[in-house]
Amino acid sequence: xxxxxxxxxxxxxxxxxxxxxxxxxxxxxxxxxxxxxxxxxxxxxxxxxxxxxxxxxxxxxxxxxxxxxxxxxxxxxxxxxxxxxxxxxxxxxxxxxxxxxxxxxxxxxxxxxxxxxxxxxxxxxxxxxxxxxxxxxxxxxxxxxxxxxxxxxxxxxxxxxxxxxxxxxxxxxxxxxxxxxxxxxxxxxxxxxxxxxxxxxxxxxxxxxxxxxxxxxxxxxxxxxxxxxxxxxxxxxxxxxxxxxxxxxxxxxxxxxxxxxxxxxxxxxxxxxxxxxxxxxxxxxxxxxxxxxxxxxxxxxxxxxxxxxxxxxxxxxxxxxxxxxxxxxxxxxxxxxxxxxxxxxxxxxx
Amino acid sequence: xxxxxxxxxxxxxxxxxxxxxxxxxxxxxxxxxxxxxxxxxxxxxxxxxxxxxxxxxxxxxxxxxxxxxxxxxxxxxxxxxxxxxxxxxxxxxxxxxxxxxxxxxxxxxxxxxxxxxxxxxxxxxxxxxxxxxxxxxxxxxxxxxxxxxxxxxxxxxxxxxxxxxxxxxxxxxxxxxxxxxxxxxxxxxxxxxxxxxxxxxxxxxxxxxxxxxxxxxxxxxxxxxxxxxxxxxxxxxxxxxxxxxxxxxxxxxx
Ligand SMILES: Nc1ncnc2c1ncn2[C@@H]1O[C@H](COP(=O)(O)OP(=O)(O)OP(=O)(O)O)[C@@H](O)[C@H]1O
Ligand SMILES: [Mg+2]
Numbered sequence: 001x002x003x004x005x006x007x008x009x010x011x012x013x014x015x016x017x018x019x020x021x022x023x024x025x026x027x028x029x030x031x032x033x034x035x036x037x038x039x040x041x042x043x044x045x046x047x048x049x050x051x052x053x054x055x056x057x058x059x060x061x062x063x064x065x066x067x068x069x070x071x072x073x074x075x076x077x078x079x080x081x082x083x084x085x086x087x088x089x090x091x092x093x094x095x096x097x098x099x100x101x102x103x104x105x106x107x108x109x110x111x112x113x114x115x116x117x118x119x120x121x122x123x124x125x126x127x128x129x130x131x132x133x134x135x136x137x138x139x140x141x142x143x144x145x146x147x148x149x150x151x152x153x154x155x156x157x158x159x160x161x162x163x164x165x166x167x168x169x170x171x172x173x174x175x176x177x178x179x180x181x182x183x184x185x186x187x188x189x190x191x192x193x194x195x196x197x198x199x200x201x202x203x204x205x206x207x208x209x210x211x212x213x214x215x216x217x218x219x220x221x222x223x224x225x226x227x228x229x230x231x232x233x234x235x236x237x238x239x240x241x242x243x244x245x246x247x248x249x250x251x252x253x254x255x256x257x258x259x260x261x262x263x264x265x266x267x268x269x270x271x272x273x274x275x276x277x278x279x280x281x282x283x284x285x286x287x288x289x290x291x292x293x294x295x296x297x298x299x300x301x302x303x304x305x306x307x308x309x310x311x312x313x314x315x316x317x318x319x320x321x322x323x324x325x326x327x328x329x330x331x332x333x334x335x336x337x338x339x340x341x342x343x344x345x346x347x348x349x350x
Numbered sequence: 351x352x353x354x355x356x357x358x359x360x361x362x363x364x365x366x367x368x369x370x371x372x373x374x375x376x377x378x379x380x381x382x383x384x385x386x387x388x389x390x391x392x393x394x395x396x397x398x399x400x401x402x403x404x405x406x407x408x409x410x411x412x413x414x415x416x417x418x419x420x421x422x423x424x425x426x427x428x429x430x431x432x433x434x435x436x437x438x439x440x441x442x443x444x445x446x447x448x449x450x451x452x453x454x455x456x457x458x459x460x461x462x463x464x465x466x467x468x469x470x471x472x473x474x475x476x477x478x479x480x481x482x483x484x485x486x487x488x489x490x491x492x493x494x495x496x497x498x499x500x501x502x503x504x505x506x507x508x509x510x511x512x513x514x515x516x517x518x519x520x521x522x523x524x525x526x527x528x529x530x531x532x533x534x535x536x537x538x539x540x541x542x543x544x545x546x547x548x549x550x551x552x553x554x555x556x557x558x559x560x561x562x563x564x565x566x567x568x569x570x571x572x573x574x575x576x577x578x579x580x581x582x583x584x585x586x587x588x589x590x591x592x593x594x595x596x597x598x599x600x601x602x603x604x
Binding site: 014016190191193194196197198199200201202204205208209211212213214215216217218219220226230 | 441456
């Protein structure tokens with residue numbers, strides 16, 4: 001339930017529908033924004049580059065959450081869709097000379113159409129069968145990236161230009177951070193707005209009870225495809241930002257591992273919640289880094305332990321995720337809501 | 351009087367089971383029309399055929415003069431056919447308010463873009479719908495459970511919310527499948543009151559399946575009796591009470 005702190009009352013439906021309802025919410029949001037803006041001024045190059053990657057994953061994960069979390073359509077092809085966006089954007093800018101500011105949304109659109117095509121089976125199949133169908137999207141798209149070498153340069157990798165907007169070139173971490181931040185904020189707001197209005201509600205209804213959804217007049221075909229479209233659009237945007245950041249893209253980055261990472265992010269964060277997708281993306285990007293730092297520092301003290309640890313890194317990564325799913329099945333978002341509720345009622349929380 | 355729903359020679363079978371055999375009847379605009387019959391008589395199958403969820407092999411169903419056979423379920427809802435279910439089909443993980451707002455889905459028109467932007471256009475529309483939903487909430491006296499998820503509600507309240515969602519469609523007809531099954535006497539009285547009120551105030555036609563004979567005889571304008579998929583009697587409640595075949599097949603048996 002939405003529990004408002006005492007003393008705060010909704011006096012109109014408009015207030016009730018607001019995203020940020022209480023003064024405390026608004027102030028903490030503003031403070032958080034200020035912190036985000038100040039971050040690259042105080043952080044070193046390493047943490048800023050991490051933050052950029054987190055931002056890009058946030059966009060991708062929020063997109064997948066619209067498809068899987070809102071509409072309940074599982075996809076194991078999201079990583080490949082991100083790849084489509086990356087290649088399309090890179091090629092548009094390099095080959096066709098399209099300005100980045102147009103190439104990025106265009107890459108989103110192309111990816112959205114590709115996603116729509118691979119989403120067509122969702123009209124017929126659900127659950128595991130749909131998972132397999134989207135898996136085939138993953139395999140096919142990755143195959144194309146690998147083998148259409150005249151366009152993608154295959155495994156040797158496609159060089160990508162740094163983006164340029166109105167003469168300004170985003171060729172360092174500091175400026176790129178702000179580019180990603182701006183796009184991520186827009187992406188999040190859009191997703192939150194979708195969620196609280198007609199379109200998002202209809203998608204969630206399909207996830208919850210598709211029979212009832214149909215009998216209250218929701219066109220299942222249309223909304224499932226819409227979900228694939230929007231979700232792939234987000235993937236395309238994330239891919240575009242990724243490509244122009246790393247400036248060399250190879251198909252290896254867009255394999256099934258990437259798709260599973262995205263799925264893990266939304267499950268760990270909390271399926272169906274926008275904030276959850278954000279938390280999950282942060283978790284998935286930072287966890288391997290933390291493990292790497294740990295193994296580095298361990299090998300400094302106990303070389304053998306460090307060696308073992310770095311060999312076992314992937315296993316530990318998997319193990320942590322499994323433990324997480326067992327002990328926090330409703331995701332980080334749920335835990336966060338619990339903590340918030342606790343403080344709202346403190347000291348009378350039972 | 352004009353017929354709003356016409357069932358003509360409808361037959362429906364599942365493999366070897368004949369759920370409906372040559373069933374014909376008409377529901378007039380503004381009526382409370384009851385469908386009764388023993389378990390397995392085919393009542394729910396008939397409603398499912400009207401909703402478009404089952405496809406009869408023979409016969410035709412028309413709504414407001416329009417033949418429905420080729421029309422998919424979601425479009426039938428838009429024509430003004432709303433529905434409640436024998437085994438509650440709410441959106442379990444959503445709040446009461448969201449369930450009701452979903453009922454108003456087709457009254458709203460914001461697309462992906464304006465929804466995502468929210469500002470102005472989508473907001474205006476959402477708030478207008480919200481006001482209308484609040485009227486339904488008042489009518490059904492469920493103000494205090496607005497924000498609760500369906501899963502936490504009692505069975506009787508869930509049935510009430512389901513009626514609310516149907517009302518949010520602004521329907522011409524509501525197909526109600528055993529809306530009072532499993533309710534306490536008090537909850538039943540409330541439900542009867544809601545049915546009569548919406549029929550009188552909005553002239554909503556109601557096609558009601560109900561096992562409680564007392565309720566059926568009290569509220570119905572007209573009653574049709576099904577047994578083993580066949581129509582075995584119809585008439586006003588007074589006529590049905592006297593119909594020997596009906597008494598044997600159904601009422602007498604209980
Ligand atoms: N989807 C289905 N598949 C197979 N048989 C079905 C299906 N739906 C209904 N039937 C069969 O059709 C017959 C009529 O069932 P229906 O549910 O319409 O009866 P009912 O009058 O609603 O009964 P009740 O009072 O128990 O709800 C039953 O024999 C039932 O087993
Ligand atoms: Mg039934």
